[in-house]
Amino acid sequence: MNDVKSLLEEFADRAVAGLPPADVDADVVRGRRALRRIRARRRVTGVLCIAAASAAVLVVGNQAKWWDKGEAEVATDSPDADAQTGQTPTAAASSAPSDDTMSLYSGSAxxxxxxxxxxxxxxxxxxxxxxxxxxxxxxxxxxxxxxxxxxxxxxxxxxxxxxxxxxxxxxxxxxxxxxxxxxxxxxxxxxxxxxxxxxxxxxxxxxxxxxxxxxxxxxxxxxxxxxx
Structure with missing residues (x-):
């Protein structure tokens, strides 16, 4: 493994040695520019991904609220709700004896x-x-x-x-x-x-x-x- 690494370094030195100094500097500059462009593209891509994720969350949340509201309204306005219980809230309240009625009977000595x-x-x-x-x-x-x-x-x-x-x-x-x-x-x-x-x-x-x-x-x- 070390032999392979040494050979690669030797080939790289020979390649660089055969180029004029100006070419090497120009390659370094071009490489740095390419690296900056790649980093800029990554940042833009990250911002777009975050924006897309936020939009998806808002859409899903609004749909969930819409469905919850719809179910609540259906449950509240259902005409069968009172029929299933057998009595309306007013009837249930009127069936219980009031304190005044109990006092009337208890005080009828x-x-x-x-x-x-x-x-x-x-x-x-x-x-x-x-x-x-x-x-x-x-x-x-x-x-x-x-x-x-x-x-x-x-x-x-x-x-x-x-x-x-x-x-x-x-x-x-x-x-x-x-x-x-x-x-x-x-x-x-x-x-x-x-x-x-x-x-x-x-x-x-x-x-x-x-x-x-x-x-x-x-x-x-x-x-x-x-x-x-």
Whole structure:
């Protein structure tokens, strides 16, 4: 390999030695000019390549945005979108109960008003508004009927009775404290409240629909009563 290199260098020296000095200098100048032209062409080519690549990116980007926008519009304006969900957004919002509606139902407790009518041995200072005693009234039993209810509808009536012994209740809840504790529980499938007044017990059998008869209403009603 070294021998080949030496031979090439020797041939090159002979070729250069055989040329006039001016020719060698002229070749060097021409070679430098050619090298500068090649470099200039490379720079121009690089600038053109960068410009072409930038233009391609912009074109592709704009197309992608156009397609995305088109798909979004189609998805938004599709007439089948609401049909697939089964309801419109307005219908879904209206189906959920509002806070005002929930407050209305939760706050629909029965109103107790002053009672100016004595009921035999059972006398209560408060009574459910609009409820009237059923006649005849016995000594230890009073039946109250709500307004706009048939007299034969016993499930809607309230029964007050005085007894010497308390009733046996299940699922008992104690309301109040001290000597005026009201016990509310279940007996024979009905909700019952009872309180001890003196030596006797006052027992109230509530209507089947007890939504309005909250524990607080039952306690206030019984605590306003006396048994003679």
């Amino acid at each position: 029965l109103a107790l008003v002053a009672n100016g009518q004595a009921w035999s041995t059972i006398d209560c200072k408060l009574a459910p508004e609009g409820w009237t005693p059923e006649t005849p009234v016995t000594a230890d039993r009073v039946v109250l009927t709500p307004p706009s209810v048939r007299t034969s509808d016993t499930d809607a009536k309230l029964e007050l009775s005085a007894a010497d012994e308390s009733q046996s209740l299940t699922a008992v809840r104690a309301i109040g404290s001290g000597a005026t504790v009201v016990h509310v529980g279940q007996a024979s499938g009905r909700q019952v409240g009872q309180i001890k007044l003196g030596e006797r017990w006052l027992v109230v059998k509530l209507p089947v629909d007890v939504q309005q008869w909250t524990d607080d209403v039952v306690a206030r009603f019984l605590e306003s009563c006396t048994v003679s």
